[in-house]
Amino acid sequence: MKVLKFGGTSVGTPDNLRVVKDILSAGKEEKQVCVVSAFGGVTNLLHECSDLAAAGDESYQGLFAKIEARHLDTVKELLPVKSQSGTLSKTKILLNDLEDIMKGIFLIGELSPRSLDRVLGMGEILSSNIIVDFLNSEGLTTDWGNTGAMIKTDSTFNNAIVDFSSTNQNIKDFFKSSADLVICPGFVSSNQDNVNTTLGRGGSDYTAAILAAALEVDTFEIWTDVSGMMTSDPRAVSSAHPIEKISYQEAMELSHFGAKVIYPPTIQPALDKNIPIKIKNTFRPQDAGTTISADSNGSKQFVKGLSSVKNIALLNLSGSGMIGIPKFSFRLFKALSEAKVNVIIITQASSEHSICVGIDGNDVEASRAAIAEEFQFELSLNKVNPLEVEEHLAIVALVGDKMRDHVGISGQMFAALGENGVNIKAIAQGSSERNITVVIQERHLKKSLNVLHESFFLSEKKRINLFLVGIGNVGGTLIQQIAKQQEYLSENEHVDLRIVGLANSKKMYFDEEGIDLSKWKDLLLNGTLKMENAAFIQSIQNMNLRNSVFVDNTASAEIAGLYNGILSKNISVVTPNKIACASSYENYQELKNTAREYKSKFYYETNVGAGLPVITTLNDLIKSGDRVKKIEAVLSGSLNFIFNNFKPGVKFVDIVKQAGEEGYTEPDPKIDLSGVDVMRKILILIRECGVEAELSDITADSFIPADCMKTKTNEEFYAKLEAHEEHFQSLVKQAEDNNARLKVVATYDDGKASVGLKEITKSHPFYILEGSDNIVLFNTNRYADQPLVIKGAGAGAAVTAMGIFADIMRIANS
Numbered sequence: 001m002k003v004l005k006f007g008g009t010s011v012g013t014p015d016n017l018r019v020v021k022d023i024l025s026a027g028k029e030e031k032q033v034c035v036v037s038a039f040g041g042v043t044n045l046l047h048e049c050s051d052l053a054a055a056g057d058e059s060y061q062g063l064f065a066k067i068e069a070r071h072l073d074t075v076k077e078l079l080p081v082k083s084q085s086g087t088l089s090k091t092k093i094l095l096n097d098l099e100d101i102m103k104g105i106f107l108i109g110e111l112s113p114r115s116l117d118r119v120l121g122m123g124e125i126l127s128s129n130i131i132v133d134f135l136n137s138e139g140l141t142t143d144w145g146n147t148g149a150m151i152k153t154d155s156t157f158n159n160a161i162v163d164f165s166s167t168n169q170n171i172k173d174f175f176k177s178s179a180d181l182v183i184c185p186g187f188v189s190s191n192q193d194n195v196n197t198t199l200g201r202g203g204s205d206y207t208a209a210i211l212a213a214a215l216e217v218d219t220f221e222i223w224t225d226v227s228g229m230m231t232s233d234p235r236a237v238s239s240a241h242p243i244e245k246i247s248y249q250e251a252m253e254l255s256h257f258g259a260k261v262i263y264p265p266t267i268q269p270a271l272d273k274n275i276p277i278k279i280k281n282t283f284r285p286q287d288a289g290t291t292i293s294a295d296s297n298g299s300k301q302f303v304k305g306l307s308s309v310k311n312i313a314l315l316n317l318s319g320s321g322m323i324g325i326p327k328f329s330f331r332l333f334k335a336l337s338e339a340k341v342n343v344i345i346i347t348q349a350s351s352e353h354s355i356c357v358g359i360d361g362n363d364v365e366a367s368r369a370a371i372a373e374e375f376q377f378e379l380s381l382n383k384v385n386p387l388e389v390e391e392h393l394a395i396v397a398l399v400g401d402k403m404r405d406h407v408g409i410s411g412q413m414f415a416a417l418g419e420n421g422v423n424i425k426a427i428a429q430g431s432s433e434r435n436i437t438v439v440i441q442e443r444h445l446k447k448s449l450n451v452l453h454e455s456f457f458l459s460e461k462k463r464i465n466l467f468l469v470g471i472g473n474v475g476g477t478l479i480q481q482i483a484k485q486q487e488y489l490s491e492n493e494h495v496d497l498r499i500v501g502l503a504n505s506k507k508m509y510f511d512e513e514g515i516d517l518s519k520w521k522d523l524l525l526n527g528t529l530k531m532e533n534a535a536f537i538q539s540i541q542n543m544n545l546r547n548s549v550f551v552d553n554t555a556s557a558e559i560a561g562l563y564n565g566i567l568s569k570n571i572s573v574v575t576p577n578k579i580a581c582a583s584s585y586e587n588y589q590e591l592k593n594t595a596r597e598y599k600s601k602f603y604y605e606t607n608v609g610a611g612l613p614v615i616t617t618l619n620d621l622i623k624s625g626d627r628v629k630k631i632e633a634v635l636s637g638s639l640n641f642i643f644n645n646f647k648p649g650v651k652f653v654d655i656v657k658q659a660g661e662e663g664y665t666e667p668d669p670k671i672d673l674s675g676v677d678v679m680r681k682i683l684i685l686i687r688e689c690g691v692e693a694e695l696s697d698i699t700a701d702s703f704i705p706a707d708c709m710k711t712k713t714n715e716e717f718y719a720k721l722e723a724h725e726e727h728f729q730s731l732v733k734q735a736e737d738n739n740a741r742l743k744v745v746a747t748y749d750d751g752k753a754s755v756g757l758k759e760i761t762k763s764h765p766f767y768i769l770e771g772s773d774n775i776v777l778f779n780t781n782r783y784a785d786q787p788l789v790i791k792g793a794g795a796g797a798a799v800t801a802m803g804i805f806a807d808i809m810r811i812a813n814s
């Protein structure tokens with residue numbers, strides 16, 4: 001024997017009812033007891049209609065007509081014409097009865113809990129009767145089971161308590177001689193005087209569970225409009241998926257905290273008789289659904305699901321007069337209970353100086369009044385402080401039987417939330433360790449659920465949300481590389497990398513779901529949002545996405561000045577822009593400290609040597625206890641390119657322009673040719689070694705005539721270089737005469753750093769440095785005889801974008 005329950009959506013339309021018929025037909029080899037809800041939406045309409053009637057509002061009649069039409073139309077659409085009349089008259093009799101009750105409510109202007117039960121239960125009575133006739137007309141011999149009479153309760157109207165001994169006997173008696181298919185109304189019951197009661201909203205699940213337990217069936221199925229209990233709320237977490245197997249206790253925890261697939265009291269009768277409950281999707285019967293049973297059948301997943309509840313308020317009662325006084329908590333809970341306020345979570349620290357309770361946000365005023373009254377005396381003596389109330393909060397809970405077997409789950413939970421800037425207001429965990437609950441601000445709920453889902457479900461892809469400013473040579477290449485790699489990263493690295501914000505100096509564009517990278521240029525350039533730094537940052541904050549990373553691909557000091565604020569919002573920063581790390585030592589250090597304090601990441605590997613692993617290698621040396629004694633390096637890709645290609649007969653300015661076209665120079669080439677770019681790089685390297693230096697501490701000999709440096713535009717600069725052609729020709733000629741090559745070399749030795757153009761002879765390792773390559777030699781305590789050498793392309797969009805990409809992936813993998 002099998003008990004099935006179909007909810008409001010499953011029986012909501014004639015088409016859906018035909019699907020239900022197919023499911024019942026497929027199971028007809030077995031005796032089936034089928035509990036149905038009211039047609040979808042009808043219970044709410046009945047409630048609204050009776051409220052209007054009680055308020056003396058005649059418009060209740062219009063609403064009633066709508067309810068009536070819904071049922072009569074369903075009969076006409078479902079049943080063949082020849083079998084309609086009997087069902088129509090039966091339905092009309094029930095509706096007339098209901099209309100009389102509504103009229104009575106209207107006339108006396110009152111809706112008692114008892115009348116409400118009478119009205120609301122009619123939804124199930126009507127639906128079940130129509131369904132019985134429909135199934136019979138389809139050739140399935142079907143009885144109607146009067147659960148309203150079978151299930152006996154006390155007289156707590158609207159949420160009655162079941163008397164199991166009489167109920168179980170009634171059920172057994174009825175089903176001894178019933179047909180092989182019986183349709184029963186859910187939700188309805190009656191007291192010992194046969195007055196209608198109901199089992200509480202969602203009570204149809206409970207009806208089915210009572211029948212399943214009384215009949216000790218093998219199978220109990222709840223058919224609904226989702227494919228089982230989900231790992232999280234799918235409206236917030238797009239990758240939430242059905243949980244295949246779950247224990248009774250886990251299901252209770254999840255359904256108490258927001259996973260509304262099953263009405264919580266349903267589980268107890270099934271648990272008492274050890275009957276597995278299957279949650280199935282009426283519209284996707286092929287899906288496995290969720291099986292709730294005594295244990296989660298060897299599942300290895302220790303966090304089974306996340307649940308959440310919105311609109312939570314925290315009440316914090318504190319005071320010196322509370323410490324060591326046993327009755328305080330009793331009085332607090334008594335006051336709340338008398339005010340009919342349900343306490344959702346409780347936390348109290350061992351100091352006993354305060355008790356914090358979480359309640360439904362709608363109960364704040366009632367709680368405030370009740371607590372003020374209860375503690376009037378203590379408040380007047382300042383033994384209790386005025387109640388602190390914090391609203392607009394949400395609960396998030398991790399649920400899983402096996403959490404108790406794993407150390408560090410709460411640590412993982414708090415770290416994941418903390419790294420994403422989510423502050424935890426309160427925590428509760430019982431000794432069963434089956435549920436770890438935190439209270440957070442409601443505006444962080446979606447982000448928190450996603451962060452936790454990513455953190456605890458192994459199959460999950462980690463989503464990284466990128467905000468890119470600067471889409472020129474380097475930024476544009478980075479976008480191309482990301483577009484090309486997205487699929488690979490998703491499949492092989494479980495990283496879902498999306499660009500959600502883009503800007504150049506004029507426009508900005510956002511798409512929370514990820515910008516379509518096949519047309520990012522059109523989207524940005526034809527967009528209407530003007531780029532403003534404050535608005536860009538505000539949008540990042542408003543979107544409040546998990547794992548947000550700000551990528552600065554500009555050479556702008558203004559954008560570099562935003563990093564500290566961004567890092568302090570728990571948003572990581574990745575940048576090839578050297579301005580921040582080469583600004584004052586104080587600012588450089590503050591950025592590192594902010595990143596550390598807020599657990600955001602600040603990565604700038606491409607500041608030195610573009611894509612070459614210079615900074616990470618240096619960091620590895622330092623962290624492992626090595627000491628850098630000397631650095632010798634060629635750190636400018638553009639200058640190396642220029643001096644490698646500047647030969648007699650070639651104009652210096654043309655080579656400089658070519659270096660720009662190849663993407664090696666800075667947006668302002670003066671920065672390269674003046675040596676400032678190399679000064680910044682050596683400064684960054686020695687700072688990473690722990691030296692507290694400023695840019696002004698680096699000595700530099702410029703080979704550029706002073707008037708070149710006074711130009712404002714690149715064109716003026718090129719014109720001045722052309723005017724000084726002879727100067728540059730003489731430099732190269734002199735080097736050639738000395739059998740040497742020109743290189744701009746950065747040196748750090750004996751605590752001093754310098755940058756200058758040098759003639760490098762054949763015996764030096766820098767002599768053969770080709771193209772735009774960089775080279776760095778680190779002499780350290782461990783690399784004492786031979787330096788550690790890093791060499792390779794040190795400029796260019798492709799290698800720089802790759803280095804930025806690698807920094808982003810370090811964040812994704814952290």
Ligand SMILES: NC(=O)C1=CN([C@@H]2O[C@H](COP(=O)(O)OP(=O)(O)OC[C@H]3O[C@@H](n4cnc5c(N)ncnc54)[C@H](OP(=O)(O)O)[C@@H]3O)[C@@H](O)[C@H]2O)C=CC1
Nearest residue numbers: 470471472473474504505553554555556576577667795796
């Ligand atoms: N080229 C290389 O080999 C390497 C470069 N780098 C660094 O990479 C960075 C980018 O260089 P590159 O791509 O060549 O430069 P580009 O000039 O090609 O691109 C700069 C981009 O930044 C934008 N931008 C400038 N100022 C702002 C602002 N205030 N707000 C928003 N966007 C702005 C520009 O927009 P718009 O077009 O509207 O002005 C443009 O999209 C530089 O910091 C450079 O030092 C680092 C290592 C190697």
Ligand SMILES: N[C@@H](CC=O)C(=O)O
Nearest residue numbers: 636637638664665666
């Ligand atoms: N302009 C720079 C590019 C990298 O920082 C260079 O020439 O090396």
